[in-house]
Amino acid sequence: MARSTNTRFAVAVHVLTYLAGVLEGRTVSSEELSESTHVNAAHIRRVLGPLRGAGVVRSRPGVHGGWQLAVDAAEIGLDRVWLLLQGADPVLGLHEPAPTCVVGRAVQKTLDTLDRTVAGAVATELGHFTVRDVLNGLPAPASGPHGS
Numbered sequence: 001m002a003r004s005t006n007t008r009f010a011v012a013v014h015v016l017t018y019l020a021g022v023l024e025g026r027t028v029s030s031e032e033l034s035e036s037t038h039v040n041a042a043h044i045r046r047v048l049g050p051l052r053g054a055g056v057v058r059s060r061p062g063v064h065g066g067w068q069l070a071v072d073a074a075e076i077g078l079d080r081v082w083l084l085l086q087g088a089d090p091v092l093g094l095h096e097p098a099p100t101c102v103v104g105r106a107v108q109k110t111l112d113t114l115d116r117t118v119a120g121a122v123a124t125e126l127g128h129f130t131v132r133d134v135l136n137g138l139p140a141p142a143s144g145p146h147g148s
Contacts, residue, residue: 013078015033015036016076017134020135
């Protein structure tokens with residue numbers, strides 16, 4: 001199975017869940033979060049920047065500085081995290097066809113529409129879950145029409 005090269009959402013959910021599970025009031029350093037997520041501490045800070053700007057997390061500078069949740073984990077919908085990090089970026093990894101290619105322009109227009117549809121569906125499904133749900137462990141999905 002192919003893996004996405006954009007890990008911001010997964011890293012954010014990991015970090016938010018980690019922060020939700022620590023003792024209340026404890027500040028967690030970027031380095032500690034880096035060890036847990038197995039990504040660079042600078043990447044942690046880049047991922048948390050938009051979340052801090054939206055009031056989801058807060059940071060404290062200095063030697064004993066770090067990160068804390070700014071709101072209860074039950075109030076942090078995964079759709080909000082997705083939208084803060086994904087923004088209007090394509091979900092399907094779209095490319096730009098040659099401007100002179102009639103087929104390419106038609107395909108691009110269709111893929112743009114599909115991308116918006118898929119992005120909306122992802123956000124809708126993620127809206128059913130919060131960081132607290134992730135911390136508590138989501139139930140196994142029911143087998144769908146294609147079985148498991």
